[in-house]
Amino acid sequence: MTATSSFNPNVTAPETALSNGQPEQSPETESPPASPWTSLRERQAGLRQRLASAAATEQLWAIATEHLRTTFAGSRACIYHFESQELGRVLAESAERGWTPTHQEILPATFLGLDQREDYERQGTVMLEYSATTPVTPYQLQLLEKYQVRSSLATPVYFGGRLWGLLIVQQCDRARTWTDAEQLEIEQIALALALALERGTVETELQAQQERDRAVTKVIDRIRRSLDIKTIFQTTTQELRQLLKADRVVLYRFNGDWSGKYVAESVGGGWTSLMQTPPDEALHKANSENCSLQDMAEQGVAVSDTHLQQTQGGVYRQGQRFRVVADVQAQGFPSCYLELLDQMQARAYLIVGVYQGEQLWGLLAAYQCSGPRAWADTDVRLTGQVAEQLGVALQQALVMRHQRQQAERLDKAIERERTLAIVSDRIKNSQSAEAIFRAVTEEARKIIGSDRVAVYRFNPDWSGTFIAESVGSDWRSLLQDQVVDDRILQGTQLNIDTEGCTIKDMRIQQMASQDTYLRDTKGGKYAKGDAARVCDDIYAAGFPPCYIELLESFQARAYVTVPIFLKDKLWGLMPCYQCSEPRHWESEEIQLMINLSAQLGIALQRAADIDAVQQQTQLLAKAVDRERAIAAVSNKIKDTQDANSIFQVATEEARKLIGSDRVALYRFSPDWSGIFIAESVGKSWKSLLRSQMADPTILQGTRSNIDTAGCTIKDMRIQQMATRSRNRIRQA
Template sequence: MFNCTTSLTPSELKSAIIRDPLIIKPETTVMDAIAQMSGVRVMCDTAKLDEVHLEARSSCVLIVAAGRLLGIFTERDVVKLCSQRRCLENLAIREVMIHPVVTLRESEFTDLFFAVNLLQQYRIRHIPILDEQERVVGLLTNESLRHTSRSVDLLRLRLVSEVMTCEVICATPDSSMLAIAQQMTENRVSSVMIVQLGQFQDKPQEIPVGIVTERDIVQFQALGLNLETCQVQTVMSSPIFAVRPDDSLRFVQQIMEQRLIRRLAVTGDQGELLGIVTQSSLLQALNPLEVYKLAQMLEEKVVRLETEKVQLLENRTVELEQLVADRTASLKAKAGREQIVSDISRQIRSSLSLQTILDTTVEQVRQLLGCDRVNIWYFETEWESIVMAESTTSSTSLLGERIEELCFQQHSAEIYRQGRIRVVPDIYTIEMTDCHREFLIRLQTRAKILVPLLCGDELWGLLNVSESQHPREWQTEEVELLQGLSVHLAIAIHQATTHQKLQEQLIALQQRSDQLRGSEQRYITLSQNLEAKIEERTAELQAREAQLQKTSDRLSISLKSGAIGCWDWDIVENNIFWDERMYELYGVTKTSDSRLVYDTWANRLHPDDRANIEVLVQQAILGQAEYDTEFRVIHPDGSIHFIKAYGVVVRDAEGNPQKMIGVHFDISDRKKSEEIIRQQVEREKLLREITQRIRQSLDLQTIFDIACQEICQVIQADRVGIFKFYPESNFNDGEFVAESVVKEFPSVIAIRVHDHCFGENYSSLYALGRSYVVDDIYHSDMTTCHTDILAQFHVRANVIMPLLCGAELWGLLCIHQCATTRHWQQSEIDFTQQLATQLAIAIQQASLVEQLQQELAERHQAELKLTQSNQQLAISNQELARATRLKDEFLANMSHELRTPLNAILGMTEGLQEGVFGMINNKQFKALETIERSSSHLLDLINDILDVAKIEAGQIKLDCTTISVANLCESSLVFIKQQALQKRIQVEIKIPFNLPDLFVDERRIRQVLINLLNNAVKFTPEAGRISLEVTQLSPDISTVQNFLQIAVIDTGIGIMQENINKLFQPFIQIDSALNRQYEGTGLGLALVKKIVELHGGRVGLTSELGIGSCFTIELPCIPSTPASPDLIRDLLTTPTPELDSPTADEAVSLAPVILLAEDNKANIKTFSSYLSAKGYDILLATNGQQAIELATIHQPDLILMDIQMPGIDGLEAIRQIRLDPQLVNIPIVALTALAMTGDRDRCLQAGANDYLTKPVKLKQLATTIQQLLITTKK
């Protein structure tokens, strides 16, 4: 997936070496060196790598004498000298060069990251490269290493925000160059950002305007300019090149390469400075740990995306089901509305009574829309209307009421004359005049649709549909329904009014005829007038006919806009009339012969539909059925169209059919949509069924067979197969393990398939979840070898879906079209993808089941072996228990015998080293150091063995008290700070405020912390870092116990994961080589684990080889007594006390008298010689009784009391001494070699002031004596 930055060839690694670096002699002056550094620049067009090398050569000079590298002088050193204002004219380079120099042999430069780690570890930018004769052959820098690394893919995945440095050293443009140089030196940075202060939303912001680098100062110094008087704004590099936090590191790398720069500013949306990214930042992104973390992040992202993909597929299935349901409901509702409109239209046309038409309309519309009120207003005058018809659910009726609305102005009436419809969802949210809103409230109207009824150009009235109590969002379909219905209603109103007028005229004519019969003379006179009247009436009727023609034209326009074809069949004369749209619906040209029209209709009908349609026509004529049907017609070009047909039979007074009129319109698009939805529903249903059948079976072969058969049947492919790759074949070999194939083509089951180009060209794409769809293999971008393989199996078109088992490519789901090419539909591809996902899940489940069965079998075998082992262990445990008891008793009793001689050895050694027995030479001093080291190592071994033995024997009892965790940590750090200082190891402590106290044995837990800290110092290289951190954990749910976690974190050598569990076992060291390099008993961590577990705590470890380790101990705490923040603050700010002796001013002025009670001659010699050399007078007692007597007689300044003495032991002697009032304040130090649990407490209870365990450190003894004497004197 990524270009590996570490797998570089030797030649590529050598290209990172900058050949011919600048080399000068030690006596060269600094100014000459700076001149050479400033003189090397890119002066002509060269290759990118040459430009990088030329730029890098100018960043330093190497000081060489007699072929040997003596030191290095870099741009940072130039800046440092400038900040110190040193005169550089006659200053020799040998006086300021850096030495010794971190170098690397060319033969050892085999790993890019080894060099990168050297740069980061020593915080340097240059590594000279030497040959086998220690001669300089080249130079490595951040730029050359970064340019050599092939990190394009990795850097493209990393963002600037992940590696940028947020703490940027800045300065203003009016700063001096000297101040800039001093800033660089103090903060150890290679550049300073020049910013101007700005404001955005009342917040101060730093806007970068330029940058000054070490290289600029080198150039400046080479020119001999005055750093103190020159301002930054005159020499800074401007404008500054900047990137955004969300830019990729690849983009950063491109800018650096194009501009030959080493650092870029990181800015925000307002141009404010957020940070800086440098060459070192890019190299840090290539760190193996960072690569590993990135790989983990990508792996988690892949898992998350796969989960989201499955969730999306499931959601998509639910959405499709809902979409089908909604679409079906919508189609049913639309069909219902069309039927109702047809019924209303038919009822309107069937009557010539205006009132009947209006009553029918309002009743049917209210039932259809489910609203509160529907009424029809008729305009008697331009400003006054009357409610002609109404249907309402309210008890209040407006029928017959005259309504006068003053707000109905002229422009409003004109809008309705243009056919505009007024839709009001809520009168309180729609803009209208106040008087009109009050008028609607008076009419109990909250929401309405107002449709104009036009008779010609005249506004006859309004169709009003309204809701009384609640607002209503009127649907587009409802508005369109009322608009279409208003056309039919307007026609009916016009016909009814015309008919009514004709009736009235006929009645008038009849009355006139009756009057003519009464008087012949009047008849003659009137007949003359009648002729004129008839002519006038004829003209009027012609005008009315013209008006009807206009109405017919409007109706024709409405039908044409609705793509509706009209037909009229004169049944008596057998003549058929089609309008132009009818010919378009049947795909033929217009003809005037009605018989040809019938032939056209009959011939265009689909053969499967013709018989049913002819029967339905006869039934409609006989009055046995409604002519409301759907059928198919075939156009001359062979295309099939679906037609929706309505027809009405017109009969005479006797009920005989006279004519049949109707309409046709094309519903092919609707049928296609319904078919697509139906197929989608069937596929979704089939997908659920197949998925259920797959999940019900754990037999992989059965699952494969079912899936192949079902997919082949649904998609109608020639072959469906499941292909499995052979393990270790690099995805080039495999076989079909299941298939479903039509009879015309051969089976491919169990045939080994080898495609040598598949693994290289396609496997990585399929592993990412990509599918492959090909309509014709001979017109695609696939390789020739892959095409040849498919041709062997007669494949012409295919769909390939990957089958992934986890993140690995297991096989392929293959769908083949063998006979011809094929264009695969998206629905088929989606269906196949969904099934491939289910098959991948089944494969993974089957794999898990197989692993489970194998684990169960292995577990059963393990249980049998465990039973046998338990029987053997039962016998061995008895013998082991006895041996363990004897061992523990032996080790516990040997404490005194082992420690006593060691006390003399260490004491005499320490005395010799301090010159108590005379001066010694250097060789003798080193020999004594060896004796001391070996004795101390032996003492540590004895202590650890005894402690482990005591714990295992149950002889240690904890003395738990409430202690401050801050005091505990600070006092433990004292013991390792000197060792850390010698190795230049940075030690830090992080303790938050308000931590609760611990309830532990303070001495034992301090022993644990010191052990862990000693290990951290021992295994951390020089210039490393050690952290001691304390955090409070959440309460344990099972025990409701609060815990504090103390962590010791180091940057040491680290531990491999497989060795972590071995680390806490007694006498175990991971690597014998480490035993030779780092001394140790192998018991320290075992002792740590046992002590912590005795406290009811836990020990943890996380480590990475070469990175460092983190040891954690979790201890119970007391939540009710948090540590004081002031105490923690004081501990963190108070300097660590040193272990040196008190100063001369604090020493006792007169020689104190010390009573030494000791029966061992070697220890007597050791203690007396050392203390005498320190200026003390010694009284000697060899048993407890003698010690009591000498103390009573001499009243010494201090008593050293050995606990194990003949006769009266040390404890009893201390008790008797304390009974004497004159001796009660004399400080007593107890000395013992037992080191048993409770020894210290018994000594202190007897009356001792302090307690020391043999072997005693003589310096520690002297310090304790002086402290006690000073305390007593005060």
């Protein structure tokens, strides 16, 4: 890498690049050669003249870069402005087609040869050649390769008494050694550029542009760094109004019907805030049917601009990014639109579309209220840049919201699976239906976030009973605290025994209510196999008054109710209530309730199977005990010769086996009267064996029923009686 800031006077002619590559003429035919300095002076004079005619800074830069590139036959020429000691921005570029553009890129100074601005002040013009013998750093090599630079020539541009930037020409298609003449000419071009920049109007415009660029960069940086969309809206309107020196800047968001509302505003002193003061309602009434303006709501002032609404966003949706009006009175707008603009105190406006991805989201509008205004191109460009960044922020917010919602759905899905696993595990490890119901209602209410979850069991007549419940602290318990509260019963009292809408008394102990719809239809749609019944708002569902009153007694405003089946029979319901307000139930929440009800059905079936096995085991055990008792009695009878002892053994063993209070042996006399001859009786009861001797009426009572119509006891043979008794025992 070599650098120089002087020109070698021994050079006799510019190189081929400055002679435009024309072949040399023979000595016999060529005219007297023109002085190379004459050509240089002519080019410089022409350049100065064109620079003097530039009406704007951008035009000045374009003239300088185009002149430099074509004169040197280079691949790229550009103007580089220092923004710090080590960094700068490419403000203008003229390049051949095909090379990577550098315009508006922020690049390190080392890309051009030296590391800092003060290095260029000391050394002047800098040549950088990309060759095997040139010492370049790996970082410089990376930058040179990115922009395909093989050779570079850069010279300082001074402005306002200090180094302002660099004027650069680069060769990308081949390596190139820059001559002393080329170094001299680029320095002359830089000097001409600096003189042009010194002109007062250009200087003022440049400073204003730099100020706007910094301000826009500041606004964009704030937009990018903020995660709160409301803060972004407010920052945007405030900063943009200050930059444009406008009277009002608003952000307007479209609704689904292409009406809209203001979501942010910055307004200067002396002008009415559109967010706080809606237009006069009389204005709306005065508008024609085809041009009415909707009331502006307090929660974000909504305005129905019929032109935008009827054209579904108008020219903004069709791709036009901005609209500029210098004087609304001179545009021929319809009267309704002029009245709206008058209420907005707008005399001139600049409106730019805000796009969220490819979708028109809203409008960013700047208004001049004090009078007409000719909006400059820089105003339009600045507003467009801010609107573009707003669109990026909105898209990022949308992506983040989707990601957050996806994460929430994933967390809820995991929680639902955990809940189902807990319920399933408790069903496997518990034989108590009460404990299972309690676990299901508690887990369901927690994961769904509802006010109440209950288990409702049908009675045989299709009325029902709440047998389990999990309820929030702000609401009545249908099982415990509020079952004796008359207000619950009063809500159903008027419906009791009403034709087609009977609701039976709710008993304190069982909290039973008869829903005639369910009763008359034997369980309604649930019995026919419906997976769930969902209601987002009971007052918007068209329910009959009796059903509304019943739901009100349950404090229900919205519900999801799922059936519980025991095998193929509808056993009950599991309702989930939102008591505080209407609620839209998500499909995942409904599916969770369905899955939990299925688990309850499994638990009920398991409990029923266990009860059946236990009952059968008990019956078998009793049958075995009876057979053993009969065998024991038989053995005692065999071992006993005394009849009275045999009778006593038989009665005692029989009472013990049956668990009754008394067993006696009654012997008939020939006339079908009789006498108790043996007895086993509990301590709490009198002995008939002894009492019959002291109280003759006992036996007389049995004698008086003999031969009474309908109560005759005849011919009970001992063998028949024994056979029948033995058969009954065996059948049991």
